[in-house]
Amino acid sequence: MGKRLAVFILLLSLVAFGAASAKSSKAKGHPEKMGTADCIECHVDVTPEAYQQWEQSAHGFTGVKCQVCHGDEKNFKKTPDQLTCIGCHDHEAENNTAPKVTCITCHKAHTFLTHKPGYTPTDVK
Amino acid sequence: MMNITRRNFIKASMAAAAAASVGVTLPKQVEAAEAVDKWVKGTCRFCGTGCGVYVGVKNGKLVAIKGNPDAKTNFGFLCVKGFLAYKCMYHPDRLKAPMIRQKDGKFKEVSWDAALNYVADRFKYFRQKYGKDSVAYYGSGQALTEETYTFNKLFKGGFRTNMVEGNPRLCMASAVAGYVSTFGSDEPVGSYADIEKSKCLFITGSNTSECHPVLFRRIMRHKLNNPDVKIIVCEPRKTSTTKIADLWLPVDPGTDLAVFNAMIKYILDNNLYDAKFMAENTRITNGKEVKSIEEYKEFLKDFTLEKVEKLTRCPAENIKKAAEWFAKSDATMSLWCMGLNQRVKGTWANNLIHNLHLITGQICKPGADSFSLTGQPNACGGVRETGALAHLLPGTKPVANDAWRAHVEKCWDIEPGTIDPKPGFHTMKMFDALGGEADSSKPIKAVLVCTTNPAQSLPNLHRYVKGMQDSFMVVLDIFPTRTTQLADVVLPAAFIYEKGGVYGCSERRSQLTEKAVEPVGQAKADIWIAAQLAKRMGMEKLIPWNGDDTMKMNEMAWDDYRNITKDTDHTFAGAPYSRLKKEKAGLQWPCPSVDKPGTVRRYVRGEDPMFEHAGFKAKFGHNFDPARKVNFYNDAKKEGKANIFMRPYAGAAEVPDADYPFYLTTGRVIEQWHTGTMTMRIPEIARAHSNAYVEIHPDDAKKAGITAGDMVEIASKRGKCVMPAHIVTGTLPGVLFVPWHDQAFIRMINFVCNDAVDEVSFEPEFKIAAVKIKKVSGPKNVAEKFIIRDINSKYS
Numbered sequence: 001m002g003k004r005l006a007v008f009i010l011l012l013s014l015v016a017f018g019a020a021s022a023k024s025s026k027a028k029g030h031p032e033k034m035g036t037a038d039c040i041e042c043h044v045d046v047t048p049e050a051y052q053q054w055e056q057s058a059h060g061f062t063g064v065k066c067q068v069c070h071g072d073e074k075n076f077k078k079t080p081d082q083l084t085c086i087g088c089h090d091h092e093a094e095n096n097t098a099p100k101v102t103c104i105t106c107h108k109a110h111t112f113l114t115h116k117p118g119y120t121p122t123d124v125k
Numbered sequence: 126m127m128n129i130t131r132r133n134f135i136k137a138s139m140a141a142a143a144a145a146s147v148g149v150t151l152p153k154q155v156e157a158a159e160a161v162d163k164w165v166k167g168t169c170r171f172c173g174t175g176c177g178v179y180v181g182v183k184n185g186k187l188v189a190i191k192g193n194p195d196a197k198t199n200f201g202f203l204c205v206k207g208f209l210a211y212k213c214m215y216h217p218d219r220l221k222a223p224m225i226r227q228k229d230g231k232f233k234e235v236s237w238d239a240a241l242n243y244v245a246d247r248f249k250y251f252r253q254k255y256g257k258d259s260v261a262y263y264g265s266g267q268a269l270t271e272e273t274y275t276f277n278k279l280f281k282g283g284f285r286t287n288m289v290e291g292n293p294r295l296c297m298a299s300a301v302a303g304y305v306s307t308f309g310s311d312e313p314v315g316s317y318a319d320i321e322k323s324k325c326l327f328i329t330g331s332n333t334s335e336c337h338p339v340l341f342r343r344i345m346r347h348k349l350n351n352p353d354v355k356i357i358v359c360e361p362r363k364t365s366t367t368k369i370a371d372l373w374l375p376v377d378p379g380t381d382l383a384v385f386n387a388m389i390k391y392i393l394d395n396n397l398y399d400a401k402f403m404a405e406n407t408r409i410t411n412g413k414e415v416k417s418i419e420e421y422k423e424f425l426k427d428f429t430l431e432k433v434e435k436l437t438r439c440p441a442e443n444i445k446k447a448a449e450w451f452a453k454s455d456a457t458m459s460l461w462c463m464g465l466n467q468r469v470k471g472t473w474a475n476n477l478i479h480n481l482h483l484i485t486g487q488i489c490k491p492g493a494d495s496f497s498l499t500g501q502p503n504a505c506g507g508v509r510e511t512g513a514l515a516h517l518l519p520g521t522k523p524v525a526n527d528a529w530r531a532h533v534e535k536c537w538d539i540e541p542g543t544i545d546p547k548p549g550f551h552t553m554k555m556f557d558a559l560g561g562e563a564d565s566s567k568p569i570k571a572v573l574v575c576t577t578n579p580a581q582s583l584p585n586l587h588r589y590v591k592g593m594q595d596s597f598m599v600v601l602d603i604f605p606t607r608t609t610q611l612a613d614v615v616l617p618a619a620f621i622y623e624k625g626g627v628y629g630c631s632e633r634r635s636q637l638t639e640k641a642v643e644p645v646g647q648a649k650a651d652i653w654i655a656a657q658l659a660k661r662m663g664m665e666k667l668i669p670w671n672g673d674d675t676m677k678m679n680e681m682a683w684d685d686y687r688n689i690t691k692d693t694d695h696t697f698a699g700a701p702y703s704r705l706k707k708e709k710a711g712l713q714w715p716c717p718s719v720d721k722p723g724t725v726r727r728y729v730r731g732e733d734p735m736f737e738h739a740g741f742k743a744k745f746g747h748n749f750d751p752a753r754k755v756n757f758y759n760d761a762k763k764e765g766k767a768n769i770f771m772r773p774y775a776g777a778a779e780v781p782d783a784d785y786p787f788y789l790t791t792g793r794v795i796e797q798w799h800t801g802t803m804t805m806r807i808p809e810i811a812r813a814h815s816n817a818y819v820e821i822h823p824d825d826a827k828k829a830g831i832t833a834g835d836m837v838e839i840a841s842k843r844g845k846c847v848m849p850a851h852i853v854t855g856t857l858p859g860v861l862f863v864p865w866h867d868q869a870f871i872r873m874i875n876f877v878c879n880d881a882v883d884e885v886s887f888e889p890e891f892k893i894a895a896v897k898i899k900k901v902s903g904p905k906n907v908a909e910k911f912i913i914r915d916i917n918s919k920y921s
Contacts, residue, residue, distance in 0.1 A: 063334060068205050
């Protein structure tokens with residue numbers, strides 16, 4: 001059982017590597033069945049660092065949740081394509097000073113901050 | 126055990142995947158260029174922000190959407206609904222053919238001719254047998270301006286009835302009444318652009334982060350760039366909007382009038398008011414007489430911080446700080462929405478926010494405004510401005526106004542005296558008066574419902590279902606809904622990008638959406654349906670735009686509307702289609718001529734073109750004192766002043782008691798739109814808040830023996846629901862919250878809500894009901910993403 005799990009993880013890693021290396025990312029479907037759950041319900045536990053980074057980002061503040069960029073069970077994309085980014089950031093994409101790379105090369109998922117720290121919210125009085 | 130194993134497995138997988146991707150060079154940008162054949166300019170279909178979009182068309186179908194970076198509303202950004210929910214237009218449930226309900230209770234598909242002839246014949250029959258007011262129209266802040274204008278003209282000018290209402294009565298009527306009573310004219314003084322110029326933002330009765338997420342982005346960005354900007358949030362729930370707030374004013378539902386009055390009292394008592402602005406531009410009044418500041422202070426003497434804290438649960442220190450920040454900041458902007466409007470004292474609540482701005486002079490200057498956020502994309506442009514409510518005519522002017530009625534009759538080329546001077550019934554009264562032929566107590570026998578879902582969205586639903594069931598109801602929509610379940614005829618409507626037209630958002634800005642693709646199936650633009658009905662009822666001359674080119678029809682209707690309002694402060698005389706097509710961000714009225722840019726700020730000399738508008742001055746007899754920079758020129762007393770209304774405290778129609786000990790308040794969540802007919806058909810969205818739930822404070826849950834996920838019954842005097850419990854710490858103890866998008870009968874919270882109305886605006890008090898709760902079982906998974914799919918399904 002342990003051996004089969006290890007092989008599966010290895011295969012999944014290769015798939016992930018492949019997806020990131022591909023010329024354009026393609027819908028592969030979510031690696032896990034999602035049932036009726038919302039993405040965040042699991043990912044708050046399974047990828048807590050990504051969740052926390054997202055929560056403190058502009059996307060987190062404005063409710064741009066996982067599925068907006070990554071799709072969901074059937075159209076899941078580990079790496080969102082450029083068409084997704086330009087949905088809101090068309091102007092920035094057009095004026096990209098480093099046109100040979102995509103948005104996420106510099107704007108790291110899931111913080112997207114490259115140049116300055118964000119406003120740090122505190123518990124409201 | 127299975128769950129833990131699965132999660133650990135996913136953790137391991139994600140870690141491996143993350144490690145694998147380190148150092149990988151990401152692909153060049155390649156996809157966007159080839160993804161679409163063309164991008165077509167338009168407006169987002171959802172909230173009242175008015176986000177500009179481009180929709181991507183490939184092979185005659187919409188395949189993508191992106192924000193319009195040149196739009197002055199969203200600067201290119203979209204929210205989760207705007208980005209994903211347009212896809213619902215290709216959902217297999219789209220209504221694709223006209224249908225008539227048969228004797229066996231089932232719908233049968235028929236031709237357009239058969240459906241339209243049938244509706245026209247039935248409408249003629251009812252009008253002949255029961256009188257002109259027996260056939261009503263119920264429209265929507267989501268229909269296009271041209272569509273609503275056409276139906277309004279057909280019913281008021283053709284059918285000679287003022288039984289014309291729309292769902293903005295349920296959301297914005299109190300804002301209209303507030304603006305009209307205080308300033309003499311509907312809609313805000315300033316614009317969204319004031320957000321970035323403000324130094325203090327007072328957000329009350331609005332969960333902006335979820336209900337207007339793209340505007341919230343602007344607020345968030347402003348705060349991020351300027352940490353010294355103060356943000357105050359006043360409402361019972363510690364919503365996600367408070368994430369960026371400096372100060373929260375928690376209040377029991379319906380008690381905020383006392384907080385606003387306490388702030389006014391503190392400002393007056395501590396000389397934080399702008400005496401010069403008040404003297405020049407305002408009058409204090411009790412509605413009958415003009416009063417002095419000293420008399421206003423006397424009127425407010427009981428609104429001490431300590432007394433108000435006891436009444437509202439809002440800490441006195443917070444009220445004091447809010448009043449100081451509001452008055453002392455260089456520019457304060459208030460933003461509010463349904464939390465103020467959907468109340469029996471909604472108009473007064475609106476007046477009090479305006480008062481805060483008028484006594485402090487925090488208005489008519491950059492960054493300072495009293496700004497009502499609109500819930501729907503075209504409540505302002507489509508319904509308020511075209512006057513498609515029972516008491517209004519185009520230009521937001523009353524049907525009871527003899528001169529304006531005569532003006533509209535002249536413009537419509539109909540006989541003087543055609544338009545009934547008596548207002549029709551407001552929405553709740555209209556649905557209360559709706560019934561079958563067998564019931565002589567119900568004077569309205571037929572209704573045409575366009576782009577809205579009253580069988581789910583009306584409050585105290587049990588009271589109104591029978592009327593909808595028994596009457597002759599025609600529904601124009603794109604999907605099966607709770608309302609089509611009660612309909613006699615269903616007409617398939619085109620989606621916005623299948624027909625084009627104008628939407629006017631919260632900031633007086635109207636934007637043109639171009640038709641991008643053909644409608645699915647046999648679906649037709651609502652304006653075509655209206656014109657075809659007119660033609661069949663012998664009113665072709667009144668509605669001459671009855672061709673098949675919907676953009677041409679839209680343009681004719683738009684020009685008709687512009688002609689009526691060209692000499693009003695709502696003027697779009699300078700915004701013909703030829704210009705709107707070129708303008709990337711639309712235009713804000715007043716826009717009296719094509720050489721004018723539109724108006725960012727009203728009532729200020731040099732910024733508002735009405736100061737120089739000869740036609741306006743001549744038609745309405747306005748004089749502008751050249752010495753005054755600010756002039757509230759719609760003042761009924763012709764003094765150019767705004768009213769500071771002395772409003773006493775009044776609470777909700779229904780407050781908790783021993784039998785119903787909790788406040789219930791309802792609202793929206795970011796992913797879902799109204800009754801979920803569109804958003805629940807998008808898989809990525811449907812899984813987010815796929816069912817209604819009740820938020821309960823931990824203290825209340827503990828007392829009731831409720832733990833997270835337990836199924837809880839929520840009951841008022843009117844109805845009950847059962848749904849899972851969410852235990853949350855943010856909401857005040859004693860206050861429950863339920864979102865209202867769920868279509869499942871057992872979770873339709875509007876059965877529980879109160880239909881008591883504001884006596885000025887006639888807007889019902891959705892936001893406040895007294896309820897009791899009890900646990901009915903342990904957790905159940907009810908996230909079945911329920912939607913009405915079968916057109917022949919029953920209302921149950």
